Amino acid sequence: MSEAIKVPTAAEYIAQDKVPEVLFWVGCSGSFDDRSKKITKAFVKLLHKAGVDYAVLGAEESCTGDPAKRAGNEFLFQMQAMMNIEVLNGYGIKRIVTTCPHCFNTLKNEYPELGGNYEVVHHTSFLKDLIASGKLTIEGGKFKGKRITYHDPCYLGRANDIYEAPRELIEKLDAALLEMKRNKRNGLCCGAGGAQMFKEPEPGNKDINIERTDEALETQPDIIAAACPFCNTMMSDGIKAAEKEGTVEVLDIAELIASAQDL
Amino acid sequence: MEYIPQIIFAILLIAGIGYFTSNIRKMIRNIKLGRDVDRSDNKKERFAQMARIALGQSKMVRRPIAGILHIVVYVGFVIINIEVLEIIIDGLLGTHRIFGPHLGGVYDFLIGTFEILALLVLITVVVFWIRRNVMNIKRFVMGELKGWPKNDANYILYFEVVLMCLFLTMNATDFILQTRGVEGYAHAGEIFGSFPVSQFLVPLFDGMADGSLVIVERAAWWLHIVGILIFLNYLYWSKHLHILLAFPNVYFAKLTPNGQFTNMEAVMAEVKLMMDPDADPFATPDPSMANEEPATLGAKDIFDLNKVQLLNAYTCTECGRCTSECPANITGKKLSPRKIMMDTRDRLEDVGKVINKEGEWKDDGKSLLNDYITTEELWACTSCNACVEACPIGIDPLSIIMEMRRYLVLENSAAPTDLNNALTNIENNGAPWPYNQQDRLNWANEL
Numbered sequence: 127m128s129e130a131i132k133v134p135t136a137a138e139y140i141a142q143d144k145v146p147e148v149l150f151w152v153g154c155s156g157s158f159d160d161r162s163k164k165i166t167k168a169f170v171k172l173l174h175k176a177g178v179d180y181a182v183l184g185a186e187e188s189c190t191g192d193p194a195k196r197a198g199n200e201f202l203f204q205m206q207a208m209m210n211i212e213v214l215n216g217y218g219i220k221r222i223v224t225t226c227p228h229c230f231n232t233l234k235n236e237y238p239e240l241g242g243n244y245e246v247v248h249h250t251s252f253l254k255d256l257i258a259s260g261k262l263t264i265e266g267g268k269f270k271g272k273r274i275t276y277h278d279p280c281y282l283g284r285a286n287d288i289y290e291a292p293r294e295l296i297e298k299l300d301a302a303l304l305e306m307k308r309n310k311r312n313g314l315c316c317g318a319g320g321a322q323m324f325k326e327p328e329p330g331n332k333d334i335n336i337e338r339t340d341e342a343l344e345t346q347p348d349i350i351a352a353a354c355p356f357c358n359t360m361m362s363d364g365i366k367a368a369e370k371e372g373t374v375e376v377l378d379i380a381e382l383i384a385s386a387q388d389l
Numbered sequence: 390m391e392y393i394p395q396i397i398f399a400i401l402l403i404a405g406i407g408y409f410t411s412n413i414r415k416m417i418r419n420i421k422l423g424r425d426v427d428r429s430d431n432k433k434e435r436f437a438q439m440a441r442i443a444l445g446q447s448k449m450v451r452r453p454i455a456g457i458l459h460i461v462v463y464v465g466f467v468i469i470n471i472e473v474l475e476i477i478i479d480g481l482l483g484t485h486r487i488f489g490p491h492l493g494g495v496y497d498f499l500i501g502t503f504e505i506l507a508l509l510v511l512i513t514v515v516v517f518w519i520r521r522n523v524m525n526i527k528r529f530v531m532g533e534l535k536g537w538p539k540n541d542a543n544y545i546l547y548f549e550v551v552l553m554c555l556f557l558t559m560n561a562t563d564f565i566l567q568t569r570g571v572e573g574y575a576h577a578g579e580i581f582g583s584f585p586v587s588q589f590l591v592p593l594f595d596g597m598a599d600g601s602l603v604i605v606e607r608a609a610w611w612l613h614i615v616g617i618l619i620f621l622n623y624l625y626w627s628k629h630l631h632i633l634l635a636f637p638n639v640y641f642a643k644l645t646p647n648g649q650f651t652n653m654e655a656v657m658a659e660v661k662l663m664m665d666p667d668a669d670p671f672a673t674p675d676p677s678m679a680n681e682e683p684a685t686l687g688a689k690d691i692f693d694l695n696k697v698q699l700l701n702a703y704t705c706t707e708c709g710r711c712t713s714e715c716p717a718n719i720t721g722k723k724l725s726p727r728k729i730m731m732d733t734r735d736r737l738e739d740v741g742k743v744i745n746k747e748g749e750w751k752d753d754g755k756s757l758l759n760d761y762i763t764t765e766e767l768w769a770c771t772s773c774n775a776c777v778e779a780c781p782i783g784i785d786p787l788s789i790i791m792e793m794r795r796y797l798v799l800e801n802s803a804a805p806t807d808l809n810n811a812l813t814n815i816e817n818n819g820a821p822w823p824y825n826q827q828d829r830l831n832w833a834n835e836l
Contacts, residue, residue: 133833154820157829166832184830188819196772197808198687198794200653202816204660235649240657280773285648311778315716320772324811324821328769331721338716 135184136217145218146181153226155355162355168384176261186213190232197321211242225249227281227354250292250353250379268386269299275347278313279354292353292379304345314338316360339364350376398480405618412625419741426695428641435640443639448781458513465510472503489581500582507553508586514549528709533728541627555613561590562606571599634704635782641697642783647774687795690756691737701784702734711776717769724769726776726786732761767793
């Protein structure tokens with residue numbers, strides 16, 4: 127990179143009496159998890175490249191409350207939600223983009239009833255629009271002919287009916303998009319949702335992420351594409367368990383596109 | 390004396406429909422034990438959804454083999470029932486094929502269609518039986534189907550076979566009697582109906598004398614209509630209630646995105662109070678609310694579920710598509726969304742039996758949670774919505790799982806320990822892991 131990227135915060139915007147066109151909601155995983163931070167950074171590089179007028183909340187961001195709600199703790203969920211809504215409304219935020227389907231679902235579907243009304247976009251749809259409007263261009267060279275299979279995150283796919291945007295982006299990379307047996311609305315969960323990420327699984331005969339990774343490996347991919355930091359973690363663990371670390375990579379769609387641009 | 394068959398018929402008809410109605414009333418009473426839920430919105434969209442999914446079977450055919458076979462039985466069932474209308478009128482008036490003279494060629498076409506459908510239904514039912522009993526398809530041999538649910542499914546198939554055979558026997562003998570011009574069957578040389586299937590049964594009965602033939606024809610006719618009345622009354626005790634309930638169930642199904650879970654109003658009031666700096670925590674409560682018992686948060690028993698969830702339970706056909714798509718179940722966990730629905734219905738029925746006996750609900754010391762559904766099942770769910778997507782008739786097992794988790798956490802503080810740690814972290818530092826909220830933007834320094 128030629129120059130260091132400065133990530134603007136909503137607080138800096140309001141100090142200049144401005145409102146960012148879109149707020150990038152980073153999410154807990156994207157903020158703290160070492161693997162997920164790479165997704166965050168890749169996405170931010172794309173935002174800069176496309177000249178998007180954006181900001182983040184930084185230290186004022188807090189968990190959306192998704193794991194609390196799925197765990198049954200509505201109290202904690204609503205506390206989190208109302209605090210976040212106060213912050214977001216305070217900055218006059220109208221539009222939010224996020225790299226996490228769980229944050230996406232919660233912000234989009236569960237905040238309105240608590241007073242938080244925003245246009246919420248997942249980063250795959252956002253990137254698709256940037257490309258459609260010519261603000262971002264994709265050069266497929268790097269991934270030409272690569273075998274890429276896409277894992278549908280439950281909270282993007284079944285929960286919100288977004289199946290095509292991530293696939294269109296992969297196809298723009300000139301890669302061979304491979305479908306797993308269970309895909310789109312029949313896609314199998316990675317095992318992280320519903321707050322499972324934060325607890326041991328119940329007794330069974332297999333871990334869900336192993337089941338899903340095995341299915342992904344059946345397509346003999348070079349890359350497993352994900353669009354959710356938690357799916358990414360689960361599939362990466364699955365790849366480790368299958369001892370395929372050297373041959374198969376798990377990458378977020380944002381990473382694929384940033385990498386195609388040598389960002 | 391000549392009216393006796395008609396009187397007997399009328400009595401059977403009234404008794405059959407009457408008993409069915411009284412059971413359906415009990416079912417509605419049981420459903421009303423649930424909490425209110427407002428699904429009176431978007432009537433147009435709801436009707437469209439019902440037309441597409443219930444009437445049009447659009448989700449059934451996502452599994453083409455089972456779906457197309459099911460459509461054969463479904464279409465057969467609906468269309469052959471037009472014939473039942475004629476049978477009922479004939480039975481009440483003592484007439485013979487009363488629609489015959491009025492419909493002309495259309496009548497022949499209809500009867501012919503019924504016969505072909507009856508044959509198709511027969512073949513399909515045999516295939517269904519083989520799928521259930523010979524082919525070892527996982528969703529049909531799982532634990533929760535042992536005993537009554539398996540028998541129930543088979544009884545229905547046997548019932549269909551018997552009804553279709555009676556229908557065809559009735560037509561075959563009737564055809565011979567019409568051809569012979571026997572009294573009561575003769576229509577001035579005209580033959581009412583066409584018999585593309587039952588004509589092949591004619592050789593079986595052709596050697597019989599008129600008297601014996603009339604007995605066979607009457608026996609088949611009576612057994613067929615009595616069989617239908619028994620079938621009608623069997624529905625209430627069976628998973629086959631879906632043939633009626635699928636329609637309202639799809640109509641009332643959730644229209645919001647699958648990922649949107651319900652907002653708990655009761656919690657909202659308290660959270661708002663907590664977050665309001667001007668609120669007085671020691672203020673006298675609103676006197677109009679004083680007599681109201683605070684409702685349970687989440688669901689411990691069927692009384693805490695809403696009416697649509699209870700309707701879901703009665704509607705479930707136990708097909709197991711939900712369970713076969715459930716990631717927890719696929720990987721050997723105890724959770725089976727189908728069992729969640731079956732347990733909810735069984736509990737609801739058990740509560741109903743107490744009310745039937747005592748005249749009102751008396752605590753039987755049991756509850757849906759623990760006595761029917763265990764916490765191990767509830768905590769295995771990833772909330773991935775695969776079960777909801779898989780259900781061909783709009784059942785939402787996930788919403789029941791979530792309500793029960795809410796009860797566990799909000800009323801019993803009974804979440805698994807590691808999950809509790811994550812929730813405590815969210816409470817303390819705004820993330821499920823113990824990182825400092827001030828460090829959220831550290832990644833920006835690594836660009």
